[in-house]
Amino acid sequence: MFDIQRYPQINPPQRLLMGPGPINADPRALRAMASPLIGQYDPAMTGYMNEVMALWREIFRTQNRWTMLVDGTSRAGIEAILLSAIRPGDRVLVPVFGRFGHLLCEIARRCRAEVRSIDVPWGEVFSPQQIEDAIKRVRPRLLLTVHGDTSTTLLQPLDELGDICRRYGVLFYTDATASLGGNELDTDGWGLDAVSAGLQKCLGGPSGSSPVTLSPRMEEVIRRRRRVEQGIRNDSHYDGDDEIIYSNYFDLGMIMDYWGPERLNHHTEATSMLFAARECARIILEEGLDNTLARHALHGRALAAGIQGMGLDTFGSPAHRMSNVLGVVIPAQVHGEAVRQRLLEDFHIEIGTSFGPLQGKIWRIGTMGYNARKDCVLQTLAALEAVLNRLGLKTVQGAAMQAAWDIYDSAGR
Template sequence: MSESSKFDQINPPYRLLMGPGPINADPRVLRAMSSQLLGQYDPVMTNYMNQVMELYRALFRTKNHWTLLVDGTSRSGIEAVLVSAIRPGDKVLVPVFGRFGHLLCEIARRCRAEVHTIEVPWGQVFSADQIEDAIKKVRPRLLLTVQGDTSTTMLQPLAELGDICRRHGVLFYTDATASLGGNALATDAWGLDAVSAGLQKCLAGPSGSAPITLSPQFVEVVRRRQCVEQGIRTADHVDGDDEMIYSNYFDLGMIMDYWGPERLNHHTEATSMLFAARECARVILEEGLECSVARHQLHGAAMLAGIQGLGLEVFGDQSHRMNNVLGVIIPPGVQGEQVRQMLLNDFAIEIGTSFGPLQGKIWRIGTMGYNARKDCVLQTLAALEAVLNRLGFASRQGEALQAAWNVYTAGSC
């Protein structure tokens, strides 16, 4: 860095972000973020907070009153939910089918939970019976799931798990960071007790705000711990140390007091991010949530057809793939990172690599949020075909775009 460059205005290069996220933010969201700031107790500001709660109830498909934002990236929402619910020694069950299941385990262990896992090979998901069998064996207090794991591009079915959890007295949480807005999610109908998400995937915003929704049962758990912290002992809670929430910033009881009618000071709301989150939800609901899911499905299907038209193989169980991220197996003799660098440097297009056992074995190509559009799909396929041909991979010339166009001709959103 030159001595003068640190004083230059920020002027990042253009990129078409077609990886697993983040993606290019919708210009309407960026405009909302540039709005002037307000005081955190200004009635206009608190009205915006109330509007955010209402808008995200519609996105999460819930009647939960406590539907709000945690200030921070999507991981802050995950931590707030787990830190506020898990007591030391609690048994939790985590079905792991990718990197982000391991993340839930790591956070739960920091909460001093007794963590139990079941695992399937990356590229597969769990049946409801597999999860119920593990619940019967472990008898956990919480089931911690990931709906869409971008490391494997797989989507875990959740619809049957709420009834299973209710039968066995288990709280049911899912991380919907990568899936909300682009894949079906029905919080109340599926019996979810807590869901957290992020803006930087299908919601077409920047990273930095984590929408969450909490069922009345989950709120009761949090409030019960809050009573113990405040010195109010009940017969059910004798050991105050075990009940204490070991976080101030991520204490959902305190955050709810801030978002509730009391407006008790907890933090200064991240105003620009709240504006962004509000606009993300408004844009999707204006389009229609079902239309947004259908749009992601259409463009994901066009990308899949185009990739197969190139003669490339896709990764994982395609009957359970996410609408918005596709795993592409790197063909023998092709250097995956060389392809990614040529796409970035010569076409300004970014696609993703992967992690763990899939590192260097697949590319991850996203079609989500503002980039779930025909022009983005066709540009990416054309550029990928050109790069692969340049590197000596014999693709079926022109078939990628024709295959994608065929999908667009057959479907609409």
């Protein structure tokens, strides 16, 4: 017998989310979602949609007209771009340096692409030369990259790849879910044709809306498919034409017609998520994007200094680390999951585990978005040290905190 009394009003525990994301959303973003709804074609609504486009152009550092939201999680934005850009049989190149590179391969395969990947061990990234060599060898139509891969905590340099892609006539996409807002990303300056993101990392919001931006070159690729598809839309069954996108929901041609002045009806906008996405961008631009980037860099440095001050090793080359997620080598004397569990239960602080080749080897500690703050970093360091001590691992008393404080002091923060 169903008993509604067993389902009280929602009341989640207060956690400090210092893993690789999602993190605690900025309360202003959460409150924006509680705003009353308005109709889909209310002038107030279409006005907000236009504002969202303008605000996110700034975050992506782009003039791209088609800068908008896909209604779903960050993975929805990835899939919308891949499904809309890849025709069955297209060859794509994916440099894989962590889990999310494998995801791009997997999605591209489902788009019936011919997927070619190159690999480096987890903990390394690719040089531009390695990627250019692979492009020369593979001759792909698209280069699919991950900017920051939280599985390894590393950041793939992208700034030289746009020129390479132009030279070989390759479309250039990056998944910036984990990096955008916390690490420099220059869509236009780097020659990116498509970028997708999610709100739940450095952007300080909840998962559920995926900002994307498309270059004019990418727009033309998508519009050409749409023109073909419209010509045969009324056929009674599949005629084998590879131009038809395998999705209505993720058809960026339709989504452009919905965000553009045509306002052609598509999905029913996830208005509350759109309000959150607008607020996330607004908060960053109020701080100033450069300041937001500097804030992530500062707190990332302080976290790393504190970890090292505790006598622990950090993972990956500092030259290629994301500012917002730090890999911490789990010391041999403790069990990684026991530490995580005690942090969660006793301190309500969540840090990340790892998987794949790094399983059991590193923790991943994030300091991003709303949680790229001094108090979050210091609380996490103090709690982690206390748990390690309790589990029998000795540290030099005060050294970890002092190392972090030194960073803050020298930055005047």
